[in-house]
Amino acid sequence: xxxxxxxxxxxxxxxxxxxxxxxxxxxxxxxxxxxxxxxxxxxxxxxxxxxxxxxxxxxxxxxxxxxxxxxxxxxxxxxxxxxxxxxxxxxxxxxxxxxxxxxxxxxxxxxxx
Numbered sequence: 001x002x003x004x005x006x007x008x009x010x011x012x013x014x015x016x017x018x019x020x021x022x023x024x025x026x027x028x029x030x031x032x033x034x035x036x037x038x039x040x041x042x043x044x045x046x047x048x049x050x051x052x053x054x055x056x057x058x059x060x061x062x063x064x065x066x067x068x069x070x071x072x073x074x075x076x077x078x079x080x081x082x083x084x085x086x087x088x089x090x091x092x093x094x095x096x097x098x099x100x101x102x103x104x105x106x107x108x109x110x111x112x113x
Contacts, residue, residue, distance in 0.1 A: 024050040
């Protein structure tokens with residue numbers, strides 16, 4: 001079991017290195033092809049292209065990790081709940097966060113005679 005995990009990690013690392021290398025070369029060649037002709041900017045090296053790639057990931061993509069689809073998972077769980085379970089969740093959330101209502105429960109209207 002442990003050997004399988006080590007192999008998976010090594011495969012991921014090799015894939016990540018190859019992907020970063022290929023993407024850096026693509027960024028470098030596109031930059032060196034377009035920006036000097038369009039804007040008069042200087043040519044960049046492979047390492048500068050890798051830096052631009054990492055910077056753009058930080059600024060525009062972020063580092064989401066494994067919890068990036070949390071809204072979809074919560075929606076699926078909510079869809080599988082019974083109405084009683086949903087109401088129990090609403091009661092627990094009431095007044096703590098979000099648009100679930102105020103802390104005081106709504107008063108019942110006067111019964112009709």
